[in-house]
Amino acid sequence: MKILVVGKGGREHALLRALLESGQEVELYCHPGSDAIAEIAEPVEAGGVAELVGWMLGKKIDLCVAGEESYLVKDEGLANLCADAGIPCWGPRKESAMLEASKAFAKLFMQRHEIPTGKAWVCESIEEAQDAIGGRFPTVLKFDGLAAGKGVAVCGDEHAANEFLTEVFSRKRFGGGKLLVEQYLEGPEVSIFAAVSGENYEIFTPARDYKRIGEGDQGPNTGGMGAVASRQLVTAEELARIDSEIVKPTVDGLIKDGLEYRGFLYFGLMMTADGPKIIEYNCRFGDPECQAVMPLVQGDLAQYCLEGAQGHLNSELLTFDNGWSVCVVLASAGYPESSSNGDVISGLDELEGARVYHAGTKKEAGQWVTNGGRVLAVVAGAESREVAVEKAHAEAAKVTFDGSQRRADIGILHF
Structure with a gap:
């Protein structure tokens, strides 16, 4: 099976290692890749998404796996162009990937389908954001767009909030865009990953990541300084509630909204005193959670992703280590x-x-x-x-x- 994985980081390295260990003969490629990835997958050069899909056609690639989120919404969208070319893609179409690309889009989706989440206000200026905060601290500020995991700030006071607002609106650190002011939720965080193919889905091993640079969760947010993963991270009762109140309504909501989804879907959750509430979606595996989860996944991941990209989720192909x-x-x-x-x-x-x-x-x-x-x-x-x-x-x-x-x-x- 010829497989192309799109991305260049630790997440893609982990995915490629798992695909290599799938138990069947695979020919691996990666764009853009890295020196380390090049030891197990051949790097592919391309000037853009359309050129990359053209290369896949010429190489007769059997499966494209979207690792890095930006390609899903870049240009016409990786999965969209793959679909036009008849190439199975394990990753959602551009219109579905807006669940990650726009925090406002995601929040409206949650509200529309009555999925438990915190209150939020969409703001287009510093003044609007300050009014929405209304002196309530701590508060959560989110840039409405892709920001490599750094577009969120949990602000404990007015000074911290104004600093982040300046970064977003005045310095435009993440580019042009709106900002969400969100209700601060308390409780332990849990990352839930599901493989979704149309109306069918399967929940993978839960994880918990550590975003802040310093020990004790001190200092600024990062892309992630580590993670722990286990089926024991949440109880069977908690996972059942997460499934019934958040995962299933999300998958049902995608169907109701006509948003085709095939790929990994990440649910960033807060386990509050009132039950699980969703903080955000990511339309791919988390990083570094992927690096923690993949060693616990056993079986034929390559065939699993191929069949999922073709519209059939075969849960018999995988098992999960309970450690x-x-x-x-x-x-x-x-x-x-x-x-x-x-x-x-x-x-x-x-x-x-x-x-x-x-x-x-x-x-x-x-x-x-x-x-x-x-x-x-x-x-x-x-x-x-x-x-x-x-x-x-x-x-x-x-x-x-x-x-x-x-x-x-x-x-x-x-x-």
Whole structure:
């Protein structure tokens, strides 16, 4: 089976590794890829989405897997162009991917289909946002668009809120766009992933990620400094409620709205005292949650995604390990405000019993060096959370580079 995965980060590295381990003969390609990904998948160059789909036609690609979200809404949309070309794509069409591309679109969808969520106000200026906040703190501010996981701020006071509002409206850090002021919800966060193919869906292993740069959830938001995944993360009763109140109504809502969906769908949830409430959707696997979840997925993922992209979800192709998986991210100096490139990475050959996924690296003169904000993800698993935590942190500590940032409380905090 010839498969192209679209993206270049740690998530795509994890997906490609899982596809390679599917148990059948696969020929893997990736666009744009990375030096690490090139060791298991052939990189593909293309000037845009249309050119990439043209390459897929010429290469007779059997399946396209959307890893990175931007391609789903770029130009005509990756899945849309694949459909026009007759190429199965595991990723939603552009109009459905608006669930992630526009926070306002998603919030209206939730309200329309009575899916539990916090209150929100859409604002087009600093003044409108300040009026919507109305002196209520903490408050949640979200840029209405794609922002690589950095377009959300939980503000504890007026100063923090005004700083973020200035970033959005005056400095236009994320480009032009609106902003949502959202009700602050309290409780433990849980990431739920579902494979969706039309009216059918299957919930994968739940996860919890750690967004802030510093231990104890201090400092600015990042793309994610680590994650823990397990079927034991929520109780059977909690998962049943999440399914009936949030996942199923979302899938039913997509059908009612005429939004075709085939691919992974992420539900960012807050487990409040009133029950689960949805914070946001992502129209792909989370990062770094994917790196934590994929080692727990067993079976033929390649065939599973192909059949799902063709409209049939075959749950018999996969099984899920009931243990725990802990993912520890190593970030470069300056992250998340900036990143340090070219720092030599040492210790990778010393790791035992752990997986390493490359997010921001490149190879120079035979050595791995940093090439981005989040550099590596070290993942270890075990039957118990405590053992998985110990293994993941012990192995991550073996990897060093100048300015390395790593949270020592991944898998410990919030438990």
